[in-house]
Amino acid sequence: xxxxxxxxxLIDTENAFKIGPLIRAVEEQxxxxxxxxxxxxxxxxxxxxKEEVKGQLDRDNTHYCDPQGIPSLRxxxxxxxxxxxxxxxxxxxxxVFPGAKPPIGLCQQTYCDPGDEIIYPSPGFPIxxxxxxxVGARPVPLHLSEERNFSFSGVDIGPLITxxxxxxxxxxxxxxxxxxxxxxxxxxLADVIQRRCSPDIRVFSDEVYEQxxxxxxxxxxxxxxxxxxxxxxxxxxxxxxxSWTGGRIGWALFPTVEEAEVFRNLNxxxxxxxxxxxxxxxxxxxxxxxxxxxxxxxxxxxxERREIVVDGLNAIEGILCQKPKGAFYAFPNISEVxxxxxxxxxxxxxxxxxxxxxxxSTLFQMFLLFEHQVATMDxxxxxxxxxxxxxxxxxxxxxxxxxLREGLRRISRACGDREGFRRFFHxxxxxx
Ligand SMILES: Cc1ncc(COP(=O)(O)O)c(C=O)c1O
Numbered sequence: 001x002x003x004x005x006x007x008x009x010l011i012d013t014e015n016a017f018k019i020g021p022l023i024r025a026v027e028e029q030x031x032x033x034x035x036x037x038x039x040x041x042x043x044x045x046x047x048x049x050k051e052e053v054k055g056q057l058d059r060d061n062t063h064y065c066d067p068q069g070i071p072s073l074r075x076x077x078x079x080x081x082x083x084x085x086x087x088x089x090x091x092x093x094x095x096v097f098p099g100a101k102p103p104i105g106l107c108q109q110t111y112c113d114p115g116d117e118i119i120y121p122s123p124g125f126p127i128x129x130x131x132x133x134x135v136g137a138r139p140v141p142l143h144l145s146e147e148r149n150f151s152f153s154g155v156d157i158g159p160l161i162t163x164x165x166x167x168x169x170x171x172x173x174x175x176x177x178x179x180x181x182x183x184x185x186x187x188x189l190a191d192v193i194q195r196r197c198s199p200d201i202r203v204f205s206d207e208v209y210e211q212x213x214x215x216x217x218x219x220x221x222x223x224x225x226x227x228x229x230x231x232x233x234x235x236x237x238x239x240x241x242x243s244w245t246g247g248r249i250g251w252a253l254f255p256t257v258e259e260a261e262v263f264r265n266l267n268x269x270x271x272x273x274x275x276x277x278x279x280x281x282x283x284x285x286x287x288x289x290x291x292x293x294x295x296x297x298x299x300x301x302x303x304e305r306r307e308i309v310v311d312g313l314n315a316i317e318g319i320l321c322q323k324p325k326g327a328f329y330a331f332p333n334i335s336e337v338x339x340x341x342x343x344x345x346x347x348x349x350x351x352x353x354x355x356x357x358x359x360x361s362t363l364f365q366m367f368l369l370f371e372h373q374v375a376t377m378d379x380x381x382x383x384x385x386x387x388x389x390x391x392x393x394x395x396x397x398x399x400x401x402x403x404l405r406e407g408l409r410r411i412s413r414a415c416g417d418r419e420g421f422r423r424f425f426h427x428x429x430x431x432x
Contacts, residue, residue: 012130015381018036018321019414022430035388035409036395037375038110039175041173041328042245043301043380045281046294054275064418065276066263067071069096069251074367076286077251081234084210087201093254095263096282097272100237100250101237102207105131106266107233107252108167111202112137116166119157122383123331123392124149125175125206129383137166146333149322152187154192154214161196167366168201173209176382176394177331180213183220190225203232208250209327211241211295217325223253230255230273238282240327241295249282302328305397312408313395316340316415327396335391341367341421351430358432366430367421368393374407 016039023033044050068074072090081089097103104127112118114136120128122141132139132168140160144150157168164390170189172181181189193203203222210219237250254260267273285291306323309330314319338344338360347360365378377394380387397404414420426429 004015007134010133012126012133012384014126015377017375019369019375021209022369026370026373031373032288033334033369034410035399036404036407037377038396038398039238039329040245040398041244041298041302042400043298045242045244046290047245047248048240049156049281049285053247053281056064056280061277061280063276064271065279067267067273068260069094069274070276070283071277073249073251073283076214076283077253080286081223081253084219085221085234087223087229087253089253089271090257090270093260094137094245094258095252095254095260095267096243096279097237097250097252097263097267098248098271098274099245100206100235100241101127101297102270103197103233103235103250103252103263104204104206105130105134106263106270107202107204108132108135110262110266112166113284115164117164118161118167118169119165120383121152121158121171121174122170122385122387123176123379123390123394124169124171126382128169129385138164139385140165141383143390144177144179146322149179150174150179151185152189152205152332153181153300154188158192159195161192163198163431165197166201168197169204169206171206173213173219173324173326176323176329176377177208178327178329180217181220181222182327183224186220186222187225190222192229193231194227196300197231198229201231202255203228205232205234207234207236209240210236210389212299212328213326214299214323215325216308218262220286225354233259237284240416242282242285243283243298244281247278247281249278302397305401306330308401309395309404309408311398312405313400313411316408318413318415328396329357330395330397331392333391334361334393337415338364340415341418343367343421346421346425361391362432363395363425365393366432367424368414370423370430371417371420372410374410374414 074094077094078089078091108257110129117138118374119140234253239245360379368374
């Protein structure tokens, strides 16, 4: 008898959390690391939200509450979704979760049987792929192309749809690429999905970066397209919009009350309820006129940093970086750097058991961290299937401007440090 059930070996992880001990290992050598790995806004929670939470604690709002989410927050979510998406959202179809992450796995468990197919963007948030094997579904990655600005439409998804397609995951604005979809693209996607899929399919639309949009781009949701509200689970939360990742408040709007009730019961089984004082904080965040100003200030700073990071990366020989339209990540193509530093040759020379655990962009990521002290994320951290053929890094610009400038200087030095890479690789200590 084994200690762990077999399914334990099937779940993957989110490397953004896993990389912490590696960073500490470098810091313990007395070296300061520039952290471009973080997936959370580096701003404090807006003051008026903090005040609300403190007031709730002082009023002892610290007990169990409605497992589906407090009615006032569900009402605020439904109102915000109805106003911004032009849909008929109602509070009885809203479920509150501890963050926008839990609905990912819970929805796969709820809607997908073994053998059902799940289409998801790759590169994409790693938890989508992580759960697919765990629930026994079949992963169908939709590989996004840089030439199409990491966005996609009906022609891209059409060939992946089969009779077994049960769920299609969308994420605009996207982690890690910053891609957004236009209303036209979403209408086109909706058209293909409605023509080709059964009404029992579910579209999982992860819109957690809905407020972090640059230039004159706008956020659009597939749920706004005619007929899509009926098959879409719309997910968002307070983590990114209100710089409140530690508050653990997310929500989902389900197509029907019946479905929301299934998730209410899952909440009872897993969490009992979500902290009511933080739910009140999220409610005020959605209702207060002060929010738009707080979000605008944060997005303005992200946009200034985006210019610095994208221009800085493009100035480095061998790096090509598109301008993300939303979220707070740059996703540069590092193919040429991998060639210049001899990383492709090094990768090919590895024995199969090690090669299987790493990739060219992983080798560069590790070299950057251990030899030049910049923490980034490799391509493989955003969907493993087929990842070794794509050579990108994700850099978060949720870090202060001075650190970002220093990070760029270090990356530039690393890109010219062929000899340094050779030594690093031959030591063979940190190859994955
Ligand atoms: C695309 C995407 N979805 C969901 C989440 C999870 O958000 P939360 O912290 O609210 O659980 C993240 C966090 O990085 C994300 O990037």
